[in-house]
Every structure is written in C-alpha cells, then in structure tokens.
Amino acid sequence: MDKQGGEARRITLHRPEDFEGARRAGQLAAACLDMIEAHVKPGVTTGALDRLCHDFMADHGAVPATLGYRGYAHSSCISLNHVVCHGIPGERVLCEGDILNIDVTALLDGWHGDTSRMFAVGEVSTKARLLIEVTYEAMMRGIAAAKPGASFGDIGHAIQSYAEKHRFSIVRDFCGHGIGRNFHEPPNVLHFGRPGEGPRLQPGMFFTIEPMVNAGRPEVKILEDGWTAVTRDRSLSAQFEHMVGITETGCEIFTLSPAGRHKPVFR
Ligand code: MF3
Ligand code: CO
Ligand code: CO
Numbered sequence: 001m002d003k004q005g006g007e008a009r010r011i012t013l014h015r016p017e018d019f020e021g022a023r024r025a026g027q028l029a030a031a032c033l034d035m036i037e038a039h040v041k042p043g044v045t046t047g048a049l050d051r052l053c054h055d056f057m058a059d060h061g062a063v064p065a066t067l068g069y070r071g072y073a074h075s076s077c078i079s080l081n082h083v084v085c086h087g088i089p090g091e092r093v094l095c096e097g098d099i100l101n102i103d104v105t106a107l108l109d110g111w112h113g114d115t116s117r118m119f120a121v122g123e124v125s126t127k128a129r130l131l132i133e134v135t136y137e138a139m140m141r142g143i144a145a146a147k148p149g150a151s152f153g154d155i156g157h158a159i160q161s162y163a164e165k166h167r168f169s170i171v172r173d174f175c176g177h178g179i180g181r182n183f184h185e186p187p188n189v190l191h192f193g194r195p196g197e198g199p200r201l202q203p204g205m206f207f208t209i210e211p212m213v214n215a216g217r218p219e220v221k222i223l224e225d226g227w228t229a230v231t232r233d234r235s236l237s238a239q240f241e242h243m244v245g246i247t248e249t250g251c252e253i254f255t256l257s258p259a260g261r262h263k264p265v266f267r
Helices: 003-009 016-037 046-061 128-143 151-165
Strands: 077-080 082-084 099-108 113-120 176-178 185-191 206-209 213-214 220-222 230-233 236-238 244-247 252-255
Touching: 003 151, 003 185, 016 046, 016 099, 016 244, 046 077, 046 099, 077 206, 082 099, 082 213, 099 236, 113 128, 113 230, 113 236, 113 244, 128 151, 128 206, 128 213, 128 236, 128 244, 151 185, 185 206, 213 220
Parallel strands: none
Antiparallel strands: 077 082, 077 099, 082 230, 099 113, 176 185, 176 206, 206 244, 213 236, 220 230, 244 252
16 A cells, blocks of 8 residues: 555545534534624733633533643633744733634534634734735635545645745644544645645545644744744734535535634724
C-alpha cells in the first residue's frame, strides 16, 4: 500500500445516518457564535464572552468540548489581533479597532461541532478588514474544492493560492482535522499544498477547514502559557473555521450560521 492509501485508510467514513448528529452539533456551535455577536463590543472582557459561550452550550444540552481538553480550562478560544489561535479568555477588555476570532466546539449527544468566526469591534483598519475578507473567501474556496474524488491537496491549494494572491501568508503550524465522535482525528487538513497531493476525499469523511492567515510572515510562536499562538512579527492574523461532511456530490457545511451571519458586516 502506498503512503496515500495508508493515510486514507485511517480516515473514518461516517454513515449517512451519522450526518444528523454532526449537523445538530455543528448548528449548535454556529448558533453560539450567532448569540455572541451582540456581546462583542468595547468594554466587555474575553472572559465574559467565554462564560456566555459556556452557558449557551450548557443550556442547549451540550458540553463545551474544549473544557478540560488536554488541560485547557475554557469553553472557547478567543484570539485577538496578532494572536493566531488558542487565545485564552480572561481579563482582556475589548477595544474599538480590535479584531478577534471566537472558536467554539460543542459536544452534543456524542457528536462534535467545531466552528470559528472573526468579529470586529467597532471600526477597524482597512488592512484588518481586507485580511478578514480574504481569510473568509480562502476558507470558502477550500470548501468549494471539497468533493468526492478531489484530494486534500486540492483544498490546501485553493486556500493558499487565494491568500497569497493577496500577499498574505498561510500559517503552517496548525491545520484542520477529522472530527465526529472524536474532537480531533485523522487526517490533518493542511491549508496549503499542491493539487492532487494527499489522500482522496470520499463520502462520509467529516473534517474541519480552518485556515489561519497572517498579514505578515507565516511564522508563529507559543507564549509562556503553553497555548496562545502569536505571529512572530506581530502582524495581524485572522481565521475562520467550518466543519464539513463529504456527500456523494460535494459537501455539507455543518456549521453554517442559522442567522446568516457568516462574517462581520463592516461599518
Ligand atoms: N477548536 C479548536 C480547533 O479548531 C481546538 C481548540 S483546543 C483547545 O481545533 F484546547 F485549545 F481549546
Ligand atoms: Co477545529
Ligand atoms: Co475550532
């Protein structure tokens, strides 16, 4: 067996009836982000936003999957400005001009739903706005490439080529992942790559596409807390995350916003 075949064999193929569980978990995570949007304003702490996410998931019969995951003690990751991902909610107060990613994972009836979005606090810079728009579009182009017979390299290439066309860079140190009854499982879903590389997509594969795009260089470093990833050059970073399931003809996005609030509306 070649390397590709070996890797592809480790990817769970879910049954048609499994889509409903993943869809319910994904929709709950997306609804949580819909709920939080009204609270993203100057003066609120990231810790307060995290508690709102916690209570929303709990009130809807779900457990925040990040709570206690590898020692992580919060219900969301909240990553501001030059934080790439895994920002820890706390005393930081949101200010006009901040951009932030809120990432939540709901565990509902045994299924995980994982999604993140960018939010803008008041008026943000033109650069920040462009970075957010490009990151969203890059993710959507990756999703458009997700269909049976395509390869994971096709997804990565669609994302990378679009981001780099805008002279932004793709973070290499973090990737999307298989998901379902487990929070993280094979494969690693790279947000860069070449067409035709990597395993082939098949109906029943569930995974996330969650590109992190930097305004400057792609390198990251992890802070002393062991979680917070920041851009080494302190340039702005943005991320969106959807969770998809491969169907016979393409893919279903499990984490579409029920309220249709897919990305920030800028003012
Ligand atoms: N939700 C993140 C992801 O997209 C994982 C966060 S793990 C945590 O995979 F421990 F940092 F919360
Ligand atoms: Co994820
Ligand atoms: Co996530």
